[in-house]
Amino acid sequence: MVYTVTFNPSLDYIVSVEDFQLGKTNRTAKEQMLPGGKGINVSTVLKNLGIPNTALGFSAGFTGEEIKRRVEEMGLASDFIDLPNGYSRINVKMKDFDGTEINGQGPDISPEETERLLRKLDSLKEEDVLVLAGSIPRTMPDSIYSDILKRLEGKGILAVVDATGELLLHVLEYRPFLIKPNNHELGEIFQVKLETREDVVPYARKMQEKGARNVLVSMAGQGAVLLDEKGQVHMLPAPKGKLVNAVGAGDSMVAGFLAGWLTKKDYEYAFRMGISAGSASAFSENLATKEEVEEVFRQVSQSA
Numbered sequence: 001m002v003y004t005v006t007f008n009p010s011l012d013y014i015v016s017v018e019d020f021q022l023g024k025t026n027r028t029a030k031e032q033m034l035p036g037g038k039g040i041n042v043s044t045v046l047k048n049l050g051i052p053n054t055a056l057g058f059s060a061g062f063t064g065e066e067i068k069r070r071v072e073e074m075g076l077a078s079d080f081i082d083l084p085n086g087y088s089r090i091n092v093k094m095k096d097f098d099g100t101e102i103n104g105q106g107p108d109i110s111p112e113e114t115e116r117l118l119r120k121l122d123s124l125k126e127e128d129v130l131v132l133a134g135s136i137p138r139t140m141p142d143s144i145y146s147d148i149l150k151r152l153e154g155k156g157i158l159a160v161v162d163a164t165g166e167l168l169l170h171v172l173e174y175r176p177f178l179i180k181p182n183n184h185e186l187g188e189i190f191q192v193k194l195e196t197r198e199d200v201v202p203y204a205r206k207m208q209e210k211g212a213r214n215v216l217v218s219m220a221g222q223g224a225v226l227l228d229e230k231g232q233v234h235m236l237p238a239p240k241g242k243l244v245n246a247v248g249a250g251d252s253m254v255a256g257f258l259a260g261w262l263t264k265k266d267y268e269y270a271f272r273m274g275i276s277a278g279s280a281s282a283f284s285e286n287l288a289t290k291e292e293v294e295e296v297f298r299q300v301s302q303s304a
Contacts, residue, residue, distance in 0.1 A: 002046060002053035004131040006039030008106040009057050009067050010091045017096060035070040036091055038134035038162055041248040043076050044287050045255035045277055051262060054079055056120060060107040061087025081116050083107050093247050106137040118151060126156030133162040142166045149174035162254055172211035180216045180254050197235045200225045216257060216274060218250050224275045228267040236275050239299050241283040248287050253278030256293060272300050
């Protein structure tokens, strides 16, 4: 079974504003409200690809109730912990300005509530997959992901971590099955600028030397790179298509990779599924459906 954890889920308010002007009253031309957070996005695409999974995390206040309602409405299996104070965040994402967003802070999570989550994770079994994805509330230590992996060490659980900075670096000693930085995040760790797929390879290898088994690096319009645990380097350019919505594309890549690997236990196939799912979501108004992923996968296979 696959489990995803979203410490800081959100309601994503995705808006399109024509002729946006600072200091003026702007009105939306289009708008969407979706449950968000990297773990929830991974769960959504996994479900779309036919991979059973359960979304774990925390919710608080009226926004938390709406997140849970929408997650249930989408047919996702979930088991969120309700916090007594605060409210889950709202993130505003502007479609017309790629990468422009205003993200909320999220509620405080006490050590007692964190322990409740840890006890849930204690029930994971050998060959279960645990996806730790996204930011954490400001009150939590940036060792929380590594604390979880340390607690689960030796149980044969496959850990996937999609995080940045210290949150990512702290987990490497526990040999996560997969990490997925983008090229900018990887470059920030080593204080270098990584612009081409070839640039990425030596620094992805450094992450393997630090402990990561497989390193998947997303590069938006430049495609992606995978260094697998067998020592193989896989590279693909970005599939052709019109960028519609970049929100969740990286999470979709994680989901596609996992779906591919769980289906065939083949890294090349998993890599192609990852880049296909990530691109399919970028080309779609919402997170990619199975049919959309399969359509891009055909393009990826033909261009190989």
